[in-house]
Amino acid sequence: MHLPPFKLERYFAKYEFNTEFLLCSSDCEAMSIADLLTLEEGAAEKFQKVWLGYTESQGSPALRNEICxxxxxxQPEDILVHTGAGEAIYLFMYAAFQQGDHVIVHSPGYQSLAEVARSVGCDVSPWLAREENGWALDMNELRHLMRSNTKGIVINTPHNPTGYLMSRVDFEELNKFAQENNLILFSDEVYRESEYDPTDRLPAACDMGEHAVSLGVTSKTYGLAGLRIGWIATKNKRIYQNMASLKDYTTICNSAPSEFLAEVAMRHREKLANRNIYIIKHNLAIIDELFINHPSLFSWHRPKAGSMGFPKLLQGNVESFCDDLVKKAGVLLLPGSVYDDTHNHFRLGLGRMNLPQAVARLESFLAS
Ligand SMILES: Cc1ncc(COP(=O)(O)O)c(C=O)c1O
Known part of the structure; x- marks a missing residue:
């Protein structure tokens, strides 16, 4: 097994905890344990009594019930809880694929979605999100990528980093295609429920049939990354059992306090999501103004969901721009090169409450 450095995570490791403004975060604004517990009468008292022994490996039944x-x-037996979505991606790739399998992966994307498959020994073909199509995936291209040994398709929508939300027609066609060709569809849905218009929300892939595995997490839409609670949902018993048995070699079970807090959060997830969508919409108005003020410097496809976009820097080199900006102004943007993008894009985060101050700092950097 060989895993190269995770470029995005290494970039964050350098700057995340020593930079004043993170203007490229993928998660939404977090909150304290105390604030989360106020969502539910009696939760603070119950939290004090959480038992600190080992927990059930699949995740507590109460948490799995809320995730449903x-x-x-x-059903609760279709949910397998992990330490973040990261662990679930890792275990899924080893549970579902073998050396020599061909896997088609939405690209550019969150690195582990392709890299872990490669480390298993799979041949990975990128399914390219094209900017000229508003970052949409093209179903015809998917058909051309198929080989006799294709075993799976990996997608992520709403998408990191472009913010692309697949249309319902394409999503249904994709699921049908996977079923007809006996492919596993791994659907990274960690930004689901952050659609700005709820009528745009796609069904979860796991509800479309046994071919699909849906990935979820508390980190993004609900703004609770510190809980490190992620999960997969699937009716596919082979993949579920394989993942459960691999988990015995990684974390065995989850953190009991986190499971309790995640259970409370999932019971009130609509409230948490609405709070964060409100922040995103407010921030989008500020970003619209920034881009209107600098039409020769930035262009983008405004997202319809999620907490980020992938604008293009129209002058200069994006890596030097991001480097200068973080060093001189204390504002972190993420150059597209961490996604192997070569077209001068950068990731812009929309989910943090201090975005107005970060943009003001960016404006004065541009003025200077
Ligand atoms: C698309 C996608 N999947 C999975 C993850 C992993 O989530 P977590 O860090 O909460 O495990 C991320 C995190 O950025 C992501 O953007």
Missing amino acids: GLYTSM
Whole structure:
């Protein structure tokens, strides 16, 4: 097994905890344990009594029951809880694929979605999100990428880093295609429920049939990354069992306090998501103004969901721009090169409350 450095995470490791303004975060504004517990009468007292022994490896039944609320046909036994979405991606790739399998992966994207498959020994073909199509994936291109040994498709929508939300027609066609060709569809839905218009929300892939595995997490839409609670939902018993048995070699079970807090959060997830969508919409108005003020410097496709976009810097080199900006102004943007993008894009985060101050700092950097 060989895993190269995770470029995005290494970039964050350099700057995340020593930079004043993070203007490229993928998660939404977090909150304290105390604030989370106020969402529910009696939760603070119950939290004090959480038992600190080992927990059930699949995740506590109460938490899995709450997670089922995200789906239409999932039962608690279809949910496997992990330490963040990161652990679930890792275990899924080893549980579902073998050396020599061909896997088609939405690109550019969160590095582990392709890299872990490669480390298993899979041949990975990128399914390219094209800017000229508003970062949409093209179903015809997917058909051309198919080989006799293709075993799976990996998608992420709403998408990191472009903010692309697949249309319902394409999503249904993709699921049908996967079923007809006996492919596993791994659907990274960690930004689901952050659609700015709820009628744009896609069904979860796991509700479309046994071919699909949906990935979720508390980190993004709900703004609770510190809980490190992620999960997969699937009716596919082979993949579920394989992942459960690999988990015995990684974390065995989850943190008991985090499971309790995640259970409370998932019960009130609509409130948490609405708070964060409100922040995103407010921030989008500020970004619209920034881009109107600098039409020769920035262009972008305004997202319809999620907490980020992938604008293009129209002058200069994006790596030097980001480097200068963080060193001289204390504002962190993420150059597209961490996604192997070569077209001068950068990731812009929309989910943090201090975005107005970060943009003001960026404006004075541009003025100077
Ligand atoms: C698309 C996508 N999937 C998975 C993850 C991993 O989430 P977590 O860090 O909460 O495990 C991320 C985090 O940025 C992501 O953007």
